[in-house]
Amino acid sequence: MQSIRRGSSAWGAPFLYLVVGWVIVQSVWHLGFALWERGASGEWWSGGAAQDPLYELGTSLGFWGMVLFGINFVLASRWQWVERLFGGLDRVYRMHGWLGKVTLTLLVLHWGILVLQAWPNGSLLIDYLIPGLHLGYTLGTVALALLVTLVILTIWVRLEYATWLSSHVWMGPAYLLGGLHAFVVQYDWYIALMTVAGGYAWAYRTWFYHRRAPHVHGVVQRKSIQQNITELVLHLDTNWLARPGQFVFFGVVPHADAPDHAVMAELHPFSLSQIIDNRTIRISVKAVGDYTEWLRTVEVGQRVVVYGPHGTFAERERTAPQIWLAGGIGITPFLSMLHAERALPSATPILLFWAVRTAADAVYAAEIRALAAQLPHVRVVIHTGPCALGDVETALGQPIGATHVLRVCGPPALMRSVRQQWRQRGLARQRFISEEFAMR
Numbered sequence: 001m002q003s004i005r006r007g008s009s010a011w012g013a014p015f016l017y018l019v020v021g022w023v024i025v026q027s028v029w030h031l032g033f034a035l036w037e038r039g040a041s042g043e044w045w046s047g048g049a050a051q052d053p054l055y056e057l058g059t060s061l062g063f064w065g066m067v068l069f070g071i072n073f074v075l076a077s078r079w080q081w082v083e084r085l086f087g088g089l090d091r092v093y094r095m096h097g098w099l100g101k102v103t104l105t106l107l108v109l110h111w112g113i114l115v116l117q118a119w120p121n122g123s124l125l126i127d128y129l130i131p132g133l134h135l136g137y138t139l140g141t142v143a144l145a146l147l148v149t150l151v152i153l154t155i156w157v158r159l160e161y162a163t164w165l166s167s168h169v170w171m172g173p174a175y176l177l178g179g180l181h182a183f184v185v186q187y188d189w190y191i192a193l194m195t196v197a198g199g200y201a202w203a204y205r206t207w208f209y210h211r212r213a214p215h216v217h218g219v220v221q222r223k224s225i226q227q228n229i230t231e232l233v234l235h236l237d238t239n240w241l242a243r244p245g246q247f248v249f250f251g252v253v254p255h256a257d258a259p260d261h262a263v264m265a266e267l268h269p270f271s272l273s274q275i276i277d278n279r280t281i282r283i284s285v286k287a288v289g290d291y292t293e294w295l296r297t298v299e300v301g302q303r304v305v306v307y308g309p310h311g312t313f314a315e316r317e318r319t320a321p322q323i324w325l326a327g328g329i330g331i332t333p334f335l336s337m338l339h340a341e342r343a344l345p346s347a348t349p350i351l352l353f354w355a356v357r358t359a360a361d362a363v364y365a366a367e368i369r370a371l372a373a374q375l376p377h378v379r380v381v382i383h384t385g386p387c388a389l390g391d392v393e394t395a396l397g398q399p400i401g402a403t404h405v406l407r408v409c410g411p412p413a414l415m416r417s418v419r420q421q422w423r424q425r426g427l428a429r430q431r432f433i434s435e436e437f438a439m440r
Contacts, residue, residue: 010087013095016071020102023064030057047121058113065106066182066191069175070198072099076168077201078213078249078310089310090435104151107178111144140181146174160290165266172202215307216240220300221280226363228287229329230296231273234304239278244340245314245333245435247271250283252295253303267307268292271409273332273364274339281306284364286329313407313435314340320405320431322350325392325418327410328357331364333435334409338371341378350378353395355387355410387414389421402427408434 034053046052074082075096078089086092111128118124127134131141153167179195182188204212218236225231242248249267268291274282287293314337324334331354338352352372356362362382372380381395392406393399400406406422408415415434422432 010085010091012082012085012087013091016068016095016099019064019068023061023106026060027057030054030060046117047119047124052117054113054117058110058117061106061113062110062182063191065103065110066175066178066198067194068099068103068106069178070194070201072096072103073171073175073198073201073205075099077205078209078307080214083310088312088435100151100154104147107144107147111140136181136184139177139184143174143177143181146170146177150174169206172199172206175199175202210305213307215305218304218306220298220302220304223298223300225296227360229363230285230287230292230298231282232285232295232298233276233280233282234306236279236281236306240281240306241278242272242275242281242309243311243314244275244337245271246309246311246336247333247435248281248283248306248308248310250307251305252298253305266291269310271311271332271336272309273335275336284329284332284335311435313409313433319348320403322348323392323396323400323404323406324350324352325387325406325408325410326352326354327387327408327414328355328361330408330410330414331368332409334407335364335367338368338375338378341375342371345375345377347377350375351392351396352378352380353383353387353392354381355383355385355391355414357384359384387418389418389425400425400427402431405431405433408432 030053034057037053046054049055075092078092083089083092086095115125115128118128127137129141131138150167150170154164176195176199179191179198182191183195216236216238218234220232221235222233223231247269248271250270251267270283270285272281273284276282285292285295287296311333313333324337326334334352334354341350352368354362354365354368359382362384365382368380368382372378383391383395389400404427406418406427408418419432419434423429
């Protein structure tokens with residue numbers, strides 16, 4: 001299994017930004033033309049006429065909303081070719097969340113503009129607004145109502161992770177109903193093809209991912225608990241290639257007679273804290289919720305399934321002087337990177353700055369210092385309490401310059417704060433490298 005490298009092929013995000021930009025330009029054109037036509041004629045309501053620019057605007061927004069809706073299922077698939085297009089799975093999921101909001105906006109505007117444009121055609125308004133009178137419009141109304149409900153729940157309501165994830169399954173019916181609505185209203189073959197393509201991505205992620213996605217089976221070889229960190233060493237059934245700094249989706253098989261793909265609970269992403277060899281890896285999990293607390297009960301000898309690996313955290317901008325900034329359990333990808341430095345040392349100077357709440361939380365301090373003692377180009381600073389870029393610069397002994405590369409992994413609040421401080425200093429965006437493992 002090859003790792004995912006970020007390079008010139010990571011054009012997925014720019015392409016989608018371009019598509020959304022085109023939709024905005026096209027929409028402004030239709031709206032401007034509609035207002036000009038109404039001003040010239042003095043007739044502000046067309047009663048739903050299909051030749052009206054406002055009608056064209058409404059239908060165009062619906063079409064593009066469905067296109068982006070289908071693409072969002074592709075983004076959620078975890079297909080490796082999708083990850084390559086965006087340069088990392090964390091980027092894919094950030095785009096997934098942003099595109100979901102854009103999709104909802106377009107589809108709500110699609111409905112609202114068509115309702116507005118139908119005024120004062122009472123019979124058409126009734127068909128639009130009252131389910132059951134017209135098959136095509138009923139399908140669209142139900143699909144939009146379901147989508148709005150789900151987006152409110154998944155984006156603006158803080159659900160438990162399992163409930164939040166389960167609610168995503170219902171995005172598929174909303175999408176399929178919307179595609180059927182568009183086909184019944186317009187009978188265009190490309191709408192049917194688009195709906196089938198997006199529906200396939202949804203079905204893959206919902207039902208086939210556990211069997212079809214790249215994965216390897218293994219067993220828990222060793223387990224230890226330090227403070228609130230559960231450390232699992234996994235011995236895999238076959239050779240497996242992963243890179244330092246990558247992460248995996250991990251699941252436990254419930255009992256010996258269960259098929260290997262029947263994992264307990266939903267898969268969660270965890271970074272590799274050490275790649276011992278091609279068949280042995282270590283993950284380190286901080287207990288922060290029900291699932292991570294439950295992992296403390298996993299026993300040595302239990303079967304596991306590992307999906308991935310994913311991520312490009314360690315592979316970007318390797319030649320410049322490095323600052324590795326970890327917050328709390330965000331130390332895990334740096335641990336695997338530090339072990340890799342021992343096996344294949346580089347000449348690049350590295351400052352590893354680990355911010356923890358208290359000294360007792362620095363459970364890997366001895367391991368890190370032992371590794372750094374073998375690496376003259378690596379310096380380690382363990383910092384207790386709140387952390388800012390100024391603290392890192394104090395440890396560095398100089399201001400962070402244009403030649404430095406900063407890698408950050410930690411709580412979202414820390415990464416947002418440090419990113420903002422980085423921008424305020426006017427430093428290059430491509431030299432700020434972060435990877436978020438909270439996939440929602």
